[in-house]
Every structure is written in structure tokens, then in C-alpha cells.
Amino acid sequence: MGISNESIIRKAAIETSTLTSGLLNPEQARKFIQQTFEATNLGGLVRHEMRTAKTGEIDKIGIASRIVRKKTENTDDGYRADVTTSQIEYATTAVRLPWEITEETLRENIEGQNLESIITNLMTTQLGVDMEDLYLNGDEDTDAADEDYDFLKINDGWIKQITDNGHVYDASSETEMSLDLFYNALAQIPNKYNNGRLRWLMSPRRAQEWELFLLNKVIGQGGAVPDSIYTSPAKIPTIECPSMSDDTILLTDPKNLIVVNTYGIKIRKTVEGREAIMQDKRFYVTHLDYDPIIEETDATAIITNLS
Numbered sequence: 116m117g118i119s120n121e122s123i124i125r126k127a128a129i130e131t132s133t134l135t136s137g138l139l140n141p142e143q144a145r146k147f148i149q150q151t152f153e154a155t156n157l158g159g160l161v162r163h164e165m166r167t168a169k170t171g172e173i174d175k176i177g178i179a180s181r182i183v184r185k186k187t188e189n190t191d192d193g194y195r196a197d198v199t200t201s202q203i204e205y206a207t208t209a210v211r212l213p214w215e216i217t218e219e220t221l222r223e224n225i226e227g228q229n230l231e232s233i234i235t236n237l238m239t240t241q242l243g244v245d246m247e248d249l250y251l252n253g254d255e256d257t258d259a260a261d262e263d264y265d266f267l268k269i270n271d272g273w274i275k276q277i278t279d280n281g282h283v284y285d286a287s288s289e290t291e292m293s294l295d296l297f298y299n300a301l302a303q304i305p306n307k308y309n310n311g312r313l314r315w316l317m318s319p320r321r322a323q324e325w326e327l328f329l330l331n332k333v334i335g336q337g338g339a340v341p342d343s344i345y346t347s348p349a350k351i352p353t354i355e356c357p358s359m360s361d362d363t364i365l366l367t368d369p370k371n372l373i374v375v376n377t378y379g380i381k382i383r384k385t386v387e388g389r390e391a392i393m394q395d396k397r398f399y400v401t402h403l404d405y406d407p408i409i410e411e412t413d414a415t416a417i418i419t420n421l422s
Contacts, residue, residue, distance in 0.1 A: 138379065138380070138381050139378075139380045139381070139382065141165075141378050143380075144165070144376075144378045144379075144380045145165055145378075147239075147380060147382075148163065148165070148376050148380070148403075149163070150239065150243070151239065151242050151243035151246055152243060152374075153243070154239075154240045154241075154242075154243025154244055154247075155243055155244060155247040155356070155357075155358075156354055156355055156356060156357075157247060157251075157316065157354055157356050157369065158243060158246075158247050160314075160354065160369035160370070161250075161369050161370065161372040161373065161374060162369075162370045162371075162372065162373045162374070162410075163373075163374055163376070164205075164373055164374070164375045164376070165375075165376055165377070165378060166205075166207075166375055166376070166377050166378075167377060167378055168377070169206070169207045169377055169379075169404060170204075170205065170206045170207070171204075171205060172202035172203065172204055172205070173202065173203045173205060173373065173375065173408070173410075174200060174201075174202055175200065175201045175202065175203060175410060176198055176199070176200055178196070178198050178199070180307070182196040203373070203408055203409075203410060204408075205375040205406040205408050206406055207375060207376070207377055207404035207405055207406045208269055208270045208404055208405065208406060209402065209403075209404045210249075210269060210402075210403060210404065210405065211400055211401065211402045211403075212238065212242050212245075212400065212401045213398070213399065213400040213401075214234070214238055214399050214400075215396045215397060215398050215399065216230070216231060216234060216396065216397045216399075217394070217395060217396050217397075218395045218396065218397070219395065221397075231397070235399070238399075238401075239401070242401065244358070245266075246405065247356070247358055248266075248358040249266070249267075249269060249270060249272060249405070249407070250272050250273060250372070250374060250405075250407040251272050251273055251274055251356065251358055251359060251407075252267060252272050252274055252275075252358060252359075252360075253267055253268075253269055253270045253271055253272030253275065253407065254267050254268065254271060254272065254274075254275045255268050255269075255270065255271050255275075256268075256275075270405070270406065270407065271407075272407050273365070273372055273407055273409060274359075274363060274365065274417065276407075276408075276409055276412065277365065277367075277409070277412065277415045277416075277417045278417055278419065280412040281409075281412045281413075281415035281416060281417055282300070282303035282304060282413075282415065282416040282417070283416070283417050283419060284296075284299050284300040284303060284416060284417070284418045284419070285419055285420055286418050286419065286420050286421050286422075287419075287420035287422075289421070289422065290422065291328065291422075292324060292325055292328045292421075293328075294348060294349070296364075296418060296421075297315070297348040297349045297351075297364075297418075298349055300364070300366050300416045300417075300418050301313075301349050301351070301366065301416070303416050304366065304413075304414060304415070304416050305413060305414075308368070308411070308413070308414035310368075312368040312370070313351050313366055313367065313368055314351060314352055314353070314354050314366070314367070314368065314369055315348060315351055315352070315353045315354065315364055315365070315366055316353075316354050316356050316359060316364065316365035316366070316367070316369075317353060317354075317355065317356065317359060317363075317364045317365070318355070318356060318357065318359040318360060318361050318363075319355045319357055320361050321359075321361050321364065321421070322346075322353055322355050324361075325348070351366070354369070361421065362419065362420060362421045362422075363417065363418065363419055363421065364417070364418040364421065365415070365416070365417050365418075366415065366416040366417070366418075367409075367414055367415040367416070368414060370410075371409060371410050371411055371414050371415065372407070372409060373407070373408045373409065373410060374405060374406070374407050374408075375405065375406045375407075375408060376403060376404065376405050377403075377404055379402075379403075379404065380401075380402065380403045381400075381401070381402040381403075382399075382400075382401050382402075383398075383399065383400050383401075383402070384397065384398070384399045385397070385398050386398075
């Protein structure tokens with residue numbers, strides 16, 4: 116049976132209460148991060164890398180195409196196929212999620228002590244949702260206001276990276292959705308990456324608007340629309356990502372999107388100390404770090420300014 120977030124936090128809390136650091140061991144850290152990814156549709160599909168150093172490089176290994184040669188018996192022409200290697204730099208950013216529960220709440224709630232586990236599970240699930248939001252929408256140059264500003268500016272996410280360095284299709288001149296939108300974006304990605312692993316990433320509302328557009332075409336012109344077009348424009352499946360905005364669609368192989376975390380994950384809990392005693396509370400905080408990077412920006416496209 117797998118290790119639940121609840122048991123991970125409970126063990127870390129026990130360790131913390133005995134004056135240890137609350138640092139998860141590598142197995143706990145990997146499991147904890149995996150469970151945060153499983154909180155979202157996209158999280159389980161992207162590539163995860165765990166590292167010990169907060170900054171470093173991820174190795175890339177590639178092989179050229181058309182490397183086969185004609186065989187001639189009893190000869191060696193000296194030809195050898197080779198691999199190409201390069202690196203992607205990463206630099207993780209530290210984040211934290213603090214919360215607290217009053218002892219009165221635990222005493223008076225019908226769930227009793229079980230409420231602590233319920234809240235802990237809710238917090239760790241929301242951690243996964245918030246982290247995916249950052250992976251996608253983080254923007255260090257954001258001009259968003261108030262709490263969104265403090266949240267989004269933590270690190271640059273995949274949308275910002277693809278907008279800056281990937282293939283961009285500006286749909287501001289389009290008056291409505293159409294198949295042309297998808298094919299125009301797809302045409303910008305080199306054929307070598309159009310290999311059956313590409314996926315459209317869009318908000319649920321945008322996916323529903325696409326369905327409505329097709330239904331209106333059927334009603335207006337008669338005939339039937341193949342079911343596959345609803346979920347697979349240009350024969351490419353769709354992944355619905357609630358944290359994406361409605362005016363943007365991404366196209367890439369999810370494994371081209373990488374999240375780097377380190378093993379230095381801490382989960383702290385205390386019911387002691389002056390503040391805890393005076394306020395009659397239990398305090399919790401989860402510390403971790405992350406960096407969302409892209410292996411090949413040339414294998415990405417983004418549709419922007421959708422109406």
C-alpha cells in the first residue's frame with residue numbers, strides 16, 4: 116500500500132516534535148511530490164525530475180535522423196552513428212504553504228480529531244492545484260494586482276516560456292473558433308515533433324466552447340460531426356486544465372514539460388511554543404521548491420488572444 120500524504124505529514128510532525136527538522140527522506144519526498152501531481156489532470160502526464168541540488172542541469176540526449184547506411188560485405192567504411200548531448204539549466208524557487216487549526220475547532224467539530232486529517236488532505240490537494248497553476252501561469256514580469264501578483268511572480272511558467280521562445284499563433288483577428296485555428300498552430304511545429312504524442316492543453320470552458328461551435332455548425336448546416344473532432348482537433352487529443360485562461364491554447368507533448376523538485380522538502384507541525392499556547396492553535400507549514408522548464412521549445416506552440 117502506498118504512503119498517503121496524511122501519514123507522511125503525521126510522521127514528519129512526530130519527528131518535528133522531537134526537535135528534528137521535519138525533513139522528508141528521499142522516498143517520502145518523492146511520494147509526496149507524486150501525490151501533489153496526481154491532484155490535477157496535467158500533473159500526472161508531465162515529466163518529473165528530483166534533484167539534490169537547487170540549481171543544476173538536466174541532460175538531453177538526442178539521435179539524428181537518416182542514420183542507416185547500406186551494408187557492404189567485408190568492408191568497414193568507418194561510419195558510426197552518434198548521439199548528441201546537451202543540457203537544460205534549472206534553478207528551483209523555494210515556496211511554502213502555512214496553515215493553522217484552533218484547538219477549539221477540533222474540540223467542537225463533529226469530525227473531532229479526524230478534522231485535522233481532513234484539513235491536511237485538503238491543504239495538500241490544494242498545494243498540487245496551486246503548483247500546477249504556477250507551472251503554467253507563473254510570470255516574474257506579471258502586472259497582476261494584489262494576491263495574484265504575489266502568487267504569479269514566483270517563477271516563470273510554461274506559458275510565459277512558450278510565448279517568449281516557442282511558436283506563437285496570434286488569434287486576435289479570428290472572429291470565432293474554427294478548425295483552422297488548430298491547424299494553423301500545428302503547422303508551426305516541425306514535422307519531427309508531430310509524432311502522435313502532441314496534446315492540446317486548454318481550459319474546460321474553451322473545450323466546451325469548441326464543442327458548442329461544432330454543434331452550432333451541425334444545427335446550422337445539417338449533417339453530423341465525428342465524435343473524435345470534439346476531443347481531438349486535428350487528430351490530437353485534448354487535456355483540460357482548469358488553471359489555464361480561456362484565451363490561450365497550448366500544443367506540445369506533455370513529457371516535453373518538466374518540473375524539477377529537490378529532495379529538500381520539509382513538513383513542520385507544532386503545538387508547542389508561546390504562540391501556540393497563547394492562541395490555542397496547531398501550526399503547520401510545508402516547504403518545497405520547484406522549477407518548471409521545457410526540454411524543446413521548438414516542439415511547442417501556443418494560440419493566444421482567443422476571443
